Amino acid sequence: MPTMRLSNYIDFEVDGRPYLFHGLTGTIIALDDVAADIVSFAKQNGERVGDSMIFEAEAYFGQTNGQKNHRQALQELVHLEILQYEGKSPEQGFTLTPPAPRHTERMPVKTLVMHLVNECNLRCTYCYAGDGEYGAPKKYLSREVAEQAVRFLMENSYEEKEVTLVLFGGEPFLNWEVLKHLVEYGSEQGRIWGKKVNYSLTTNGTLLSEEKVRFLEQYRVGVSVSMDGTKEAHDRHRLFAGGQGSYEKISRNVFQLIEGHRSAPVGSRVTVSKGFEKVEKSLVHLLAKGFYEVGFAPVTETDDRLALDEQDMRDLLEQFEDIADLYIDYAVNDRYLGFSNLTNLLKELHIGTNKAYGCGAGLGFFAVSPDGGLYLCHRFNEDERFKLGDIYEGVNRQRQRDLLDELHVDRKESCTTCALKHICSGGCYYEAMERQGDYRRPNAHYCDWMHEWITVGLVTYVRIMEKNPAFLDRIAGIGKEGCVSN
Secondary structure, three states, X not given: OOEEEEXXXXXXXXXXXXXXXXXXXXXXXXXXXXXXXXXXXXXXXXEXXXXXXXXXXXXXXXXXXXXXXXXXXXXXXXXOOOEEEOOOOOOOXXXXXXXXXXXXXXXXXXXXXXXXXXXXXXXXXXXXXXXXXOOOOOOEOOHHHHHHHHHHHXXXXXXXXXXXXXXXXXXXXXXXHHHHHHHHHHHHHHHHHOOEEEEEEEEOOOOOOHHHHHHHHHOOOEEEEEOOOOHHHHOOOOEEOOOOEOHHHHHHHHHHHHHHOOOOOEEEEEEEOOOOOOHHHHHHHHHHOOOOOEEEEEOOOOOOOOOOOHHHHHHHHHHHHHHHHHHHHHHHOOOOOOEHHHHHHHHHHHHOOOOOOOOOEOOOEEEEOOOOEEEOOHHHOOOHHHEEEEXXXXXXXXXXXXXXXXXXXXXXXXXXXXXXXXXXXXXXXXXXXXXXXXXOOOOHHHHHHHHHHHHHHHHHHHHHHHHOHHHHHHHXXXXXXXXXXX
16 A cells, blocks of 8 residues: 555634644535544654655555455545645545636736825824835826726736726825726726726725715725724824824714715734734724725734734634624624734635735736836836836836746745645735745745634634525625625
C-alpha cells in the first residue's frame, strides 16, 4: 500500500461532532467514525510536511485488519482529494488553481477606483497616506480626466454588461462638482453603451449635506463611512487638522444620510488599532445608527503605538468569535446581524471560492490617479513601481502579465499546500509590502490568525446550515430575491 498525504485541511468540531474542511475543493465533510479514525491515524502516526500529513496506508490497514468499510472510507476521501496518493495526480482535478493568465490583451476592465483628490480634511493618526496629506502636491481629478476614464472603462470592459466606478480620495467630497459630473457622465455613457454602471463611495462623512444625500440616493451609490465606534473610540484617531474630534459632526451627517438614502446599502468601516474598543460595543453602537453592516480591519500602520501585536490579535479573534455566536442566533431566526467580516467569509464558504489572487487588483480592477495613471490598486496610487499604464494609451499588458505572474498564489511557496490557498491566496499585496518587505510575499503575520478565523467561520457555517440553510443562500445571492433584515 503506497504512502498517502492528508493535505490542505482544517479539522474542527461542532458540538462534539468531527468535521473536515478541504480548502482546495471547498468541501466540508461531517466525518463518520471510520473517516474520523483515518484522519486521527494520519495525524498521530504521520510525518508533518508543511500543511500535510504523510503516512503509510499499509500501516493503517494493518491496524484495522484491512476491513472493507475502512477501504471504502479511504477511497471516498481520495475521491474528494482530501487524501492523495504520493506521486499521483488527483483524479478529479478539483484542486487545480486557476493559472496566471498567459494572454491579457482582451482581459476586461470591470472596476476603476477614481481618486478624486489626493487630499483629506481629516488627519487620522493611522492613515496609510501620510496623515491624509499623501506626501505629494495636492491633485484634483478634472472633468476631462473623469470623462476619459469613463470612456476608457466603457471601451475596455468589452462584453461585460456591468461595470463599477468607486468614488475615492482622500476625501472624495472635497471634489464635489467633479464627483457629480463623473457619476452623471458615467450613467449617460452606460446607457449609450448598454452597460449598467454601479457606484460606490468611501467617505469620512464630514462633508455630507442634504444635496449630496439626494444625489447619492438618485444614483443608487453604495456608501461606506469610516467610523471607529463610540465617540471616545472614534475621536482617539479621527481628528480634524486642528486636532478636534470628528465624531459629533459625522454622527449628525450619518443620521441625515441613512434617513435620506434608501436606494443602496450604507455601511461603516472600523479601523482597529492598539487599545481598540471592544468590538461588540463598536458594532452595536454603529448598527444602532442605522448602518446596514459594519466591517473591522486591523490597521496597516507598523508603528508599535498603533499596530496590533500578537496578544491584540488574539483578543480580536476571541471577540470576533463571541460575535459569531450572536450572528448564529440571529441567522437561525432569519435575521441579519451586519457583521460584514463574517458575512463575507460565509459567502465564500457557501459559494466555494477558488481564486489564485488575494484580490482583483490588476485583473479587472485598477486605481486611477488624478492625472489618469492606472495603478495596481488604490493603496499603490501614484507609486510608479505599480503603474500599469494610463487611461489614454491603455493597460500596459506586458507589465500586467508580469505582475500577475509574480503575484499568483502558486509563486508563494508557503501557500502551495495551505488549506486557505483558494480563500486567502496569500492576502493583501500592500500589507505584504508593509509587513514583509515584499509585495509578492504572503501575509505571514496573519497566517495563524487566518486559520483560526476560518475555523470560527466553519463552525458558524455548519451551525447555520443545520438550522436555516436558506439564510446562507440569501446572503450568498443564490436564494430567493430579497434580503434578510436586522
